[in-house]
Amino acid sequence: MPSLLVINPNTSTSVSALLQQHVKAAVGAGIDVHTLTARFGAPYISSEASYAVAQHTVLDAWAVARAQGLAADAVLIGCFGDPGLFALREGAGVPASGLAEASFLAAARRGRYAVVTGGERWKPMLERLAQALGQGEALAGVHTVAPSGAQLAADPAGARVLLAQACREAVDRFGAEAVILGGAGLAGMGADIAPQVPVPLIDSVQAGANWAVQALAAGAPATAAACFGVPWQNVSWELEALP
DSSP states (O other), rough: OOOEEEEEEOHHHHHHHHHHHHHHHOOOTTTTTEEEOOOOSSSSSOOOHHHHHHHHHHHHHHHHHHHHOOOOOOEEEEEEOOOOOOHHHHSSOOOOOEEHHHHHHHHTTTTSSEEEOTTTHHHEEEEHHHHHHHHHTEEEEEEESSOOOOHHHHHHHHHHHHHHHHHHHOOOOOOOSSSEEOOGGTTTTHHHHHGGSSSOOEEEEHHHHHHHHHHHHHOOOOSSSSSOOOOOOSOHHHHHHHO
């Protein structure tokens, strides 16, 4: 059975549980899903500093998985921002993507798209990521709401009202042909508010799961040799043990 490793780059176990639940439901019984939670860092990534640390946590989680003998035929970074994506691709040796990249690719098939997410600091971070992933032209704009993803997840009913309105505003403001609802903590909300949005609405966790199904079904080749080639020092023993 093919296996998918989902890495939650923040320390919130509730987010990990949400990712495990929704990704497993989306990929079905034919794929083994295992979600790992970051061992250090921020409870929820919402700034440049927490994002920078999250890149380390992603590599550490990959090293932990290897040390524990967890097989992984593909890796999905369970954060809408994909910290550590390029580093994983450099040396993990298996296909890797993240919630943001998977969503960008899915939305781009609909035309120019907007992103709606929680946390005002995410706007420049996501714009930079879109450029790095070659999605700068397809991204019509990023519309953030003030509450962070963690705060939205803590008030699901209120979040649905706020996010539905934000999605409609994004369509009007940017002329978007699709909207991405981005955030691991918002998993499942897209289906509830989609009827209130006049263009296709893409749930980032669902998009990530769909990417995994396609990558594993296609037997996607490794993106690099399974080797980082770094003489690590003063990091976790698991990370030091990586080739």
